[in-house]
Amino acid sequence: MTPSEKYTAAAYLVVFVGVLAYVLIIASKLQRLQRDVASLVEIARAHDEAGGNGSG
Amino acid sequence: MTTYDSPVMRPTKDNRLPMLAALTTVLFAAAMALIFFYAPTDQDQGLSQRIFYFHVPLALTAYVAFGWGAWKALLHLWKRPEEADLESYVAIHQGVIFGSLVLLTGTLWAKISWGVWWVWTDDELVLFLVLFLFYCAYFMLRYSVDAGPSRANMSAVYALFGVVLIPISILAIRLSRTIATQHPEVFKAAGPQMSNAQFFTFCVAWAAMVSLFATLYNLELAGKRLDAHLRELREILT
Numbered sequence: 001m002t003p004s005e006k007y008t009a010a011a012y013l014v015v016f017v018g019v020l021a022y023v024l025i026i027a028s029k030l031q032r033l034q035r036d037v038a039s040l041v042e043i044a045r046a047h048d049e050a051g052g053n054g055s056g
Numbered sequence: 057m058t059t060y061d062s063p064v065m066r067p068t069k070d071n072r073l074p075m076l077a078a079l080t081t082v083l084f085a086a087a088m089a090l091i092f093f094y095a096p097t098d099q100d101q102g103l104s105q106r107i108f109y110f111h112v113p114l115a116l117t118a119y120v121a122f123g124w125g126a127w128k129a130l131l132h133l134w135k136r137p138e139e140a141d142l143e144s145y146v147a148i149h150q151g152v153i154f155g156s157l158v159l160l161t162g163t164l165w166a167k168i169s170w171g172v173w174w175v176w177t178d179d180e181l182v183l184f185l186v187l188f189l190f191y192c193a194y195f196m197l198r199y200s201v202d203a204g205p206s207r208a209n210m211s212a213v214y215a216l217f218g219v220v221l222i223p224i225s226i227l228a229i230r231l232s233r234t235i236a237t238q239h240p241e242v243f244k245a246a247g248p249q250m251s252n253a254q255f256f257t258f259c260v261a262w263a264a265m266v267s268l269f270a271t272l273y274n275l276e277l278a279g280k281r282l283d284a285h286l287r288e289l290r291e292i293l294t
Contacts, residue, residue: 004103007168011107011161015114018157022272029279036286043293
């Protein structure tokens, strides 16, 4: 592989790795949001049960 | 207060992301095929000239992102729509990501073409670095102030100042051409200095980059809006 080929490949690799890293960061944030949703569902259920117990 | 008709609920109602992601994939596949199998090899620079097909579209897309961020900042100061501050922030964030890729691909091209990673005497390089650092400082300003209308206003004014730097930097680059520059000048008043095949490849690559920006912008925006909505829901429930 010539130096020209190496640097050209590196330039394209940098872009793809950069985009991939960004997607990974977004994926980890999505996981956090999923955990948040799950915890909110638990809180909503607890509210619902407490309300149900109070009225019953 | 956020209602179910507010912009933060848009991702679940009007989601353009799958369409944009598909378009980006198709455009990138086309761009890669054109770059490596269609565009002729430059006689002077050889294979390394092909870095141009990503490097320049990345730079132009970074300018588009900063411009879009400034437009949203102007809207925030002018009409005060609920989501303009967030949209401005996300666009500038994307601009900085694209800008960092411009600098990385540029230094790789410089190393193979000039034998050095960076040339401090080249105005085009230095001015882009100044612009990039200016937008990096946007985040320092934004996160040094508590969230609220004051932070949104300060960020909007800063974003507007930044976009003014873009034409200044381009003008300064044109003026400095009379002095000395090592950076290649492809786009001149007479037209692009490349063959039709090279120009077509460049246009497809640029379309792919703009599409990538639109996809990542909408993806990040959807995440931020969802985050804000969940925070509000938590406040309501607890």
